[in-house]
Ligand SMILES: Cc1ncc(COP(=O)(O)O)c(C=O)c1O
């Protein structure tokens with residue numbers, strides 16, 4: 001089944017000479033799946049990639065989440081082209097920024113005010129600063145395995161990327177900063193209670209991915225978000241939702257407005273961090289929240305946050321166009337149905353071959369864990385067979401199926417995946433599972 005990729009090998013060798021580790025984000029390295037050259041892609045269209053050796057792949061990596069309408073969607077491409085033709089960066093406000101802010105606010109009503117930044121990392125980093133400014137406290141509670149970007153504070157027990165490479169707690173983060181972060185297991189209200197009882201008066205915010213995307217896709221247990229919000233508020237701390245992955249992933253809205261949760265008022269955060277999908281494939285981040293809290297931000301308030309590239313017309317236009325596509329009726333239902341068919345077939349095929357597999361599916365995305373137990377927190381996600389994942393990853397890649405090179409990452413469907421893509425993926429998985437037990 002193994003296919004050759006001489007041009008990727010050659011480019012990787014060259015890249016290693018010039019770019020640290022040969023990659024511009026460590027998540028792209030194949031270190032956790034047996035090493036060697038990552039595949040260098042040269043073109044992407046719809047649900048497909050072509051590599052530099054002219055092999056075609058069906059894409060479930062989807063750039064780690066932003067590509068939800070498929071690659072080079074004509075409506076988004078037109079918006080970007082048009083923005084570029086009118087100048088890529090002004091350093092002044094533009095009318096489009098207001099439109100995207102309005103669209104985000106309509107979809108996520110807990111945000112009275114929004115500010116655009118350039119990445120999810122920046123968005124999260126700033127929500128923490130704003131929460132600290134507002135509460136005049138310094139500590140943060142986060143949940144083990146949730147990834148919130150690569151700013152110092154949140155690189156403690158940091159989930160997918162760092163965990164894949166065996167560095168959940170980054171070097172270069174001073175102990176004094178790490179000591180400002182308290183880590184609690186996800187889905188564990190008792191753990192949160194103890195943390196708040198111990199440190200409550202110093203806690204500025206409890207930060208969480210309300211639906212986790214960074215140790216697989218993991219739903220909060222019933223009552224978890226309600227309990228989290230209640231306990232945080234009783235302790236005088238703010239609630240920050242990192243919805244960089246989850247916003248617009250499962251429906252036209254965010255986790256905090258998702259229909260799986262019955263009492264939306266009880267799970268409303270004070271601040272929300274956004275990124276990925278809202279930029280339609282261009283760099284973006286945003287954060288927003290209650291007016292009173294957001295008024296802390298400069299130029300209104302004392303919390304400073306700025307950005308030369310922030311709100312650039314291309315990213316904003318791409319974001320608007322992406323949300324316009326997602327607003328079309330039936331879009332999420334279709335991704336849901338395709339993901340259901342794919343996940344069910346993967347499970348059946350693994351079962352048939354006697355390979356323990358736990359699939360966590362939330363509408364159009366899912367994670368597949370090589371284990372025989374549920375995955376509801378980081379410990380359980382770690383306790384899965386990484387070697388088997390690596391083997392599966394390579395067997396799929398060699399049949400033209402592109403997954404993230406990490407056992408912690410999700411599979412993402414897009415509006416561009418066709419029934420034929422799903423059929424081909426199911427057939428490839430059948431072959432892969434059969435090969436794994438031979
Ligand atoms: C939940 C979450 N927050 C924050 C980030 C950081 O976003 P970025 O990579 O755009 O800085 C990510 C990226 O993977 C993420 O998944």
Ligand SMILES: NCC(=O)CCC(=O)O
Nearest residue numbers: 025027064147160161214
């Ligand atoms: N779920 C983790 C990521 O999406 C990380 C992407 C990156 O840092 O390249």
